[in-house]
Amino acid sequence: MSNKLIIILVYVSICFSSNAQSIKKISENRKEKFTTNYFQKEYSNDTIIIVFDTNQSSTSLIEDVHFKNEYNFRYFKYSRKYPNLDSCVLLEFYHMAGPHQGHEEYLINKRQVVKKDYQILFDKDHDFIFWFKNESNLESRTLLFVDQIAWESKKNIIKGVGVQISVFGSCDDLIEKN
Amino acid sequence: MYRFFIFILGTGLVVISLWSCSLDDAAPVLPINAVDPIPMAKEFYTQEKPKQVTSSFRIQTEQEIFPFWAGAKSHAGGRMLIVPAHRKVQVRYEVGYLRRFVFELDERGQVIRGGMLELAGKELEFLLRNEVLLVEGFLVGVKSKDLTYLWSDFVARPLDGTQADGRVVTLQREGEGKSRLDAEALRTEFCIDWYWVYSFNGVVVFEVYSHTTCGSASCDSARSANAHDACLDDGVGAGGDGKEVQIIKDPSFKETAADCIYEKLLSINGFKDLASKFEGLGTEFDVLLKIEATKSVTANGQTSYKGPNQPIEITFNIDRMNRSAIEVARTIVHEMIHAEMYRALNTQGLADIDLSFKETFEEYTRQFFGDEDIHHSYMADYWVDKMADMLELIHPQLGKSSFENYMNYSEGYPNGVPKDFYRAIAWEGLMDEDVRGWVNKDSIEKVEILKHINNAIMGTKLCQIN
Numbered sequence: 001m002s003n004k005l006i007i008i009l010v011y012v013s014i015c016f017s018s019n020a021q022s023i024k025k026i027s028e029n030r031k032e033k034f035t036t037n038y039f040q041k042e043y044s045n046d047t048i049i050i051v052f053d054t055n056q057s058s059t060s061l062i063e064d065v066h067f068k069n070e071y072n073f074r075y076f077k078y079s080r081k082y083p084n085l086d087s088c089v090l091l092e093f094y095h096m097a098g099p100h101q102g103h104e105e106y107l108i109n110k111r112q113v114v115k116k117d118y119q120i121l122f123d124k125d126h127d128f129i130f131w132f133k134n135e136s137n138l139e140s141r142t143l144l145f146v147d148q149i150a151w152e153s154k155k156n157i158i159k160g161v162g163v164q165i166s167v168f169g170s171c172d173d174l175i176e177k178n
Numbered sequence: 179m180y181r182f183f184i185f186i187l188g189t190g191l192v193v194i195s196l197w198s199c200s201l202d203d204a205a206p207v208l209p210i211n212a213v214d215p216i217p218m219a220k221e222f223y224t225q226e227k228p229k230q231v232t233s234s235f236r237i238q239t240e241q242e243i244f245p246f247w248a249g250a251k252s253h254a255g256g257r258m259l260i261v262p263a264h265r266k267v268q269v270r271y272e273v274g275y276l277r278r279f280v281f282e283l284d285e286r287g288q289v290i291r292g293g294m295l296e297l298a299g300k301e302l303e304f305l306l307r308n309e310v311l312l313v314e315g316f317l318v319g320v321k322s323k324d325l326t327y328l329w330s331d332f333v334a335r336p337l338d339g340t341q342a343d344g345r346v347v348t349l350q351r352e353g354e355g356k357s358r359l360d361a362e363a364l365r366t367e368f369c370i371d372w373y374w375v376y377s378f379n380g381v382v383v384f385e386v387y388s389h390t391t392c393g394s395a396s397c398d399s400a401r402s403a404n405a406h407d408a409c410l411d412d413g414v415g416a417g418g419d420g421k422e423v424q425i426i427k428d429p430s431f432k433e434t435a436a437d438c439i440y441e442k443l444l445s446i447n448g449f450k451d452l453a454s455k456f457e458g459l460g461t462e463f464d465v466l467l468k469i470e471a472t473k474s475v476t477a478n479g480q481t482s483y484k485g486p487n488q489p490i491e492i493t494f495n496i497d498r499m500n501r502s503a504i505e506v507a508r509t510i511v512h513e514m515i516h517a518e519m520y521r522a523l524n525t526q527g528l529a530d531i532d533l534s535f536k537e538t539f540e541e542y543t544r545q546f547f548g549d550e551d552i553h554h555s556y557m558a559d560y561w562v563d564k565m566a567d568m569l570e571l572i573h574p575q576l577g578k579s580s581f582e583n584y585m586n587y588s589e590g591y592p593n594g595v596p597k598d599f600y601r602a603i604a605w606e607g608l609m610d611e612d613v614r615g616w617v618n619k620d621s622i623e624k625v626e627i628l629k630h631i632n633n634a635i636m637g638t639k640l641c642q643i644n
Contacts, residue, residue, distance in 0.1 A: 012618070037587045062625065066589055087611040089476055099587050100636065118332045132476050136500035139635060166632045169498065170476040171610040174516060174549045176483045 022112035023047065023144065023160075025103040029073065029097040037099035042140040049113060049120045052093060053148045054078055066098040076155035082128050082176030086123065091131050093145055093163040103162030106144055110156050125150065135167045144162075213287030215252050222281065222289035227332045233475025243294065243334060243624045245279045246412070253310050257283050260313055263294055263413045271389040272444070274302040275308065278413065279332070282317055291435045293337060296349070296372065298326040298388060302414065326374055345376045349388060352447060371450060386445045389415065390454065396419060424456045428468035436469060436494055438641035439507050442575045452514050455521055456490075463521045464489035465514075469496050478509045478607065482518035486524065490517045492588035502637035503576040503601065504569060511565050512607050515557055543598040558608045558615030566597060571601070577638030585633065602630030 030038065054061070068072040077094035081087070093170045095103050113120065131138075145163040223245060225510040249262040261279040281292040297305055297312060305312070305325075321327055321342040328347055329338040339347040352371040352546070369390050376384040398442040431437050456465045466489040478498045482491040492513045499506065520605060522532045523539060539556060548554045573581075578595065583593040591599070605627050609616050619627070 034587055037584045037590065039584060085476060088607065088609050090609075090628075094309065100584050100588065100590060100633075128445065129475050133497040136498075136639075164632070164635075166635060168606060168628075168631070169349075169478040169495075171476050171554060171607055171613075172474040173472075173477045173480045173513070173607065174483075174553060175473060175480060175584060176549055 022109050022118065023115050024107045024109075025104050026107055027097070029104050030102040031071065034099040034102065038102045039100050041109075041142065044142050047118060047144060048138065048141050048142045048165070049108065049118055049144045049146060050123070050153045051120060051146050051148050052078065052123045055149070056080065058083060066096070071098060084130060086171050088168055089128055090166075090168040091128060092166040092168075093143070094166065095145065095161045095163045101162070101164055106160045106162070107157050108144065108146060108160045110151065110158060130171065131165065132167045132169065133173070135165055138165045181297045193454060194241050213256060213283075215256055215281065215287060215289075216247060216250050217284050218287055218289050219250070219261070219281040219292060220247065220258050220281060222292050223279070223332060226292065229414065230331045230333045230335065243277070243332075243413075254314060256287065257285075258314060258317065259283065260309070260311075265411050265413075267391050267411050268390055268417065269391050269411045272387050273298060274300050274305050275389065275415035276302070276305040276413065278309075280313055280317070291319070292332070294330045294332060294334060296326075296328040296330070298328075299324055307416070338368075341376070344377050347374050347376050349373070350375045350385075355526045371447075371454070372566055373447075386579050387450050398495045424464040425453060426464055426466045428466060430496075431467045431494070434469060434497055434499065435503065435639070435641045436506055436510065437467075438469065439503055439572075439576065440510055441643070442641065443568070443572055445512060446568050446571045448512070448564055448571075449511060452511075452518055455518055462486075462525050463517075465517050466491045467494075468492070469494045469499060471496055478511040478571065481513045481520070483520040483524070489583055492517060493580070500639060502635055502639055503641050504573055504581075504637045505606075505634050507572050507576060508565070508569060508603050508606060508634075511568055511604075512557075515561050515565070516553055517555070519553055545614075546612070547613075554613045555615065558605075558613050562601060562604045562615070566600035569603060570595075570597065575642060581637050584636070588635075598626070599630045599633065602627040606631055 053059070058079075060079050061081070062077045064075040066075050074095065077092055080091040082089050082091075094101075097103055097105075119174045143163050143165060144160040146158060146160045150158040189519050198621045204476045243263050244265065246262040250259055251261075252259050259281040261276045262283070263279045278295050278299045282290045282293045284290050295313060295316060312325070315321065316327055316329070323342040325342075326347055327341060328336060328349060330336050336348055341347055350373055352373060372388045373385045374388050375382055376386075390489045398529060427437065431440075437570055444453060456463060466625065468491065472493050472495040474480065475495075475497075477495055478501075479492060482493070484491065494506075494509065494513070498509070519535075519539070522535050538560075539552070542552045546555050561578070573595065582591065582595055585595070605616070608625075609627070611617060616624075
């Protein structure tokens with residue numbers, strides 16, 4: 001067997017294996033220096049994929065860099081308001097590469113995660129009440145955030161990032177003489 | 179010469195020893211059971227008490243405590259006398275409480291020591307059932323780690339407040355600001371909250387609400403040893419003292435994490451003041467605490483005013499009870515403030531402080547429309563800092579140390595949890611575009627507040643009863 005053939009076979013097998021892997025971590029955000037600073041999720045082995053429509057008009061984005069010039073940890077937060085609910089109501093997903101979340105970045109094989117029955121939550125299928133009721137449940141699991149555009153694209157391997165969920169309840173908390 | 183000296187010394191020793199024996203024989207030891215300890219104790223009390231009356235602060239403010247001799251009981255073969263310790267004051271004890279005068283006697287029936295022993299913690303039934311055992315144990319230095327012990331002289335001046343775990347307790351009034359007015363205040367309808375204050379190596383580590391004494395002119399009559407009137411405090415107190423307890427816990431609330439957090443909040447001064455508005459005689463409104471689905475499914479909690487003579491209902495959203503303990507504490511405080519506003523607005527016989535609140539609140543009613551906006555705007559202006567204080571005080575009991583540990587990095591909270599964290603979480607539930615205090619904040623402040631609230635989510639969800 002010629003050397004060229006061996007190289008081609010090795011390349012194909014690498015591609016095949018990376019494609020076969022459902023979710024692959026591609027970052028090294030968690031640093032030993034902060035070992036004691038990371039929030040310990042109760043069910044971190046339980047991974048849930050969240051496909052979120054980042055382009056909705058009521059959704060805003062804040063970006064920042066933590067530990068500038070040292071680690072340059074990426075931070076971003078998508079905040080969603082709900083015009084039909086009061087102004088206190090807010091849904092947030094934030095990616096915090098630095099402590100205390102230490103979120104990582106991933107490559108996600110769409111076909112594989114569907115095939116392997118990963119739990120996938122589609123933004124378009126759920127209203128605020130769903131996120132509000134399930135916040136505690138979700139916050140204790142590993143959440144992978146995927147942009148809806150990427151999910152709907154033809155690419156099979158797409159990027160996803162670890163996030164944390166946060167919801168803010170209604171200020172509608174008074175009832176008089178009912 | 180030497181032999182003569184030895185003879186004289188030996189004879190002398192024999193004579194002296196015989197003489198000392200004859201002294202003992204001249205005053206034979208009576209069996210202790212044959213001696214009535216009450217006259218001995220009375221004599222001891224009568225002789226000792228005048229020496230101790232040097233204006234004990236507690237006596238000034240809590241009224242004189244006196245032995246109810248008719249209720250005295252002798253134990254341990256006459257070596258121990260336990261006497262009920264009465265006083266004339268209106269009081270409500272938070273937990274089981276027992277106060278007794280205790281006299282320890284020797285085998286001759288002589289009083290070795292006497293003083294006042296206060297026991298607190300656990301249920302009253304437990305204290306009464308084990309009274310003799312607990313007092314006897316205390317006298318020989320055996321203490322239960324589940325109880326609070328305070329040994330004082332006859333004028334309530336602490337002599338020994340050491341607990342089983344080495345902490346030292348004192349009983350202090352709220353704020354411990356010694357005021358000459360207090361004794362007078364007690365006689366003129368004012369109430370004083372008292373706290374068990376625990377110290378270790380001189381540093382206060384913990385405090386727990388003990389009881390509230392309320393004075394009244396009718397209680398200011400001369401003391402009598404067998405008084406059985408409305409003002410009599412016989413030193414036997416259960417939580418609520420069998421009188422009206424007007425914060426009602428629905429079964430859905432009892433023994434939940436929220437209940438545990440609520441109970442811990444009651445040890446915090448500011449919150450205790452809030453809760454006390456619904457407790458005690460003469461309050462017009464009860465509060466019912468329950469956990470179930472709220473009418474607004476997206477609310478953390480809800481307060482319902484149902485009109486006069488109806489309890490104000492606070493419902494905590496069952497779907498939101500699994501949040502961090504500090505967040506649940508925030509919701510409890512927030513809803514209790516709503517209840518307090520309804521109480522102060524709707525109570526008929528308003529105190530001065532309520533009238534002042536009502537006047538200010540009416541100003542908000544003119545500026546804002548709708549209950550939510552009025553309440554929340556008022557809360558934002560007047561309660562955020564107070565809520566922050568309460569949350570800061572309760573946090574050590576709700577996993578603050580572990581929270582601090584993982585937030586201890588340069589961009590987290592490297593110098594401990596800042597006051598801004600507590601102020602920020604107090605804002606949750608008030609971040610309404612119709613709340614003036616929130617609208618007036620710039621976007622940087624708002625982002626900071628949201629960041630702190632996101633951090634609060636990571637706190638422990640556990641609440642453990644001490």
